[in-house]
Amino acid sequence: xxxxxxxxxxxxxxxxxxxxxxxxxxxxxxxxxxxxxxxxxxxxxxxxxxxxxxxxxxxxxxxxxxxxxxxxxxxxxxxxxxxxxxxxxxxxxxxxxxxxxxxxxxxxxxxxxxxxxxxxxxxxxxxxxxxxxxxxxxxxxxxxxxxxxxxxxxxxxxxxxxxxxxxxxxxxxxxxxxxxxxxxxxxxxxxxxxxxxxxxxxxxxxxxxxxxx
Numbered sequence: 001x002x003x004x005x006x007x008x009x010x011x012x013x014x015x016x017x018x019x020x021x022x023x024x025x026x027x028x029x030x031x032x033x034x035x036x037x038x039x040x041x042x043x044x045x046x047x048x049x050x051x052x053x054x055x056x057x058x059x060x061x062x063x064x065x066x067x068x069x070x071x072x073x074x075x076x077x078x079x080x081x082x083x084x085x086x087x088x089x090x091x092x093x094x095x096x097x098x099x100x101x102x103x104x105x106x107x108x109x110x111x112x113x114x115x116x117x118x119x120x121x122x123x124x125x126x127x128x129x130x131x132x133x134x135x136x137x138x139x140x141x142x143x144x145x146x147x148x149x150x151x152x153x154x155x156x157x158x159x160x161x162x163x164x165x166x167x168x169x170x171x172x173x174x175x176x177x178x179x180x181x182x183x184x185x186x187x188x189x190x191x192x193x194x195x196x197x198x199x200x201x202x203x204x205x206x207x208x209x210x211x212x213x
Contacts, residue, residue: 010131014097024090026050027099030106038106040113041080047098048083051090059093062086084117091125103142104134111138115145122149162192 011027026047030038052058065086069078078086090096098118106114121128132142136154143150166188173179 011099014099023095023097024051024054025097025099028101030100030102030104032102032105035105035107038110040110040117041083043100043106043110043114044080044083044087044117045078048078048087048090051087051096055090059089061089080113080117084120088121088124091121091128096125096128097131098128099131101133103132104138111141112145115142119146122146159192163188166191 008027011025014025017023027050028043028046030043052062065078065082069082087096098121100114103111103114118130122130130146134142139152143152170179170184170187
């Protein structure tokens with residue numbers, strides 16, 4: 001089962017590999033409960049902020065773009081097309097890794113814009129590597145929007161792995177008095193029955209972690 005925690009491990013691993021290698025790493029976690037706040041522009045903007053934050057020197061084009069936005073009334077933030085151009089600027093100068101978790105929880109209209117934006121970055125900077133997770137029902141959409149440049153790995157959780165994970169989390173419960181043996185048994189029975197299959201996608205012909213040597 002792939003969770004936000006597992007995706008964090010992927011990002012941490014890439015950050016470790018990128019340290020000292022002049023590479024940019026950025027990640028984003030979609031949340032069903034925050035769909036209204038997580039637009040395509042805010043999501044891509046969050047990736048840009050992380051990518052820029054890891055640079056020793058901000059490219060002149062990006063600094064100029066931010067200065068131009070300040071000239072608008074109210075100092076509006078960069079628009080989606082501007083954000084994509086700035087991310088592409090970074091990706092053209094150094095290896096760039098983008099990790100997005102739970103893409104299926106992104107609103108359909110925004111998901112189209114996100115995938116089109118990623119496809120544009122890949123088209124202009126083919127060495128960029130993108131790692132996505134989501135449920136199987138968006139698989140065809142991802143493949144189509146990214147022009148077929150997709151390697152897919154399906155993950156089917158094993159019942160015993162789920163039970164072991166649940167045991168570890170229950171052992172960490174800070175309010176043990178709220179749990180009795182009946183409720184614990186029900187949790188261990190019900191949750192493994194309702195976990196759905198997920199998949200991982202890596203936009204690269206090689207294994208994602210092997211790109212930085």
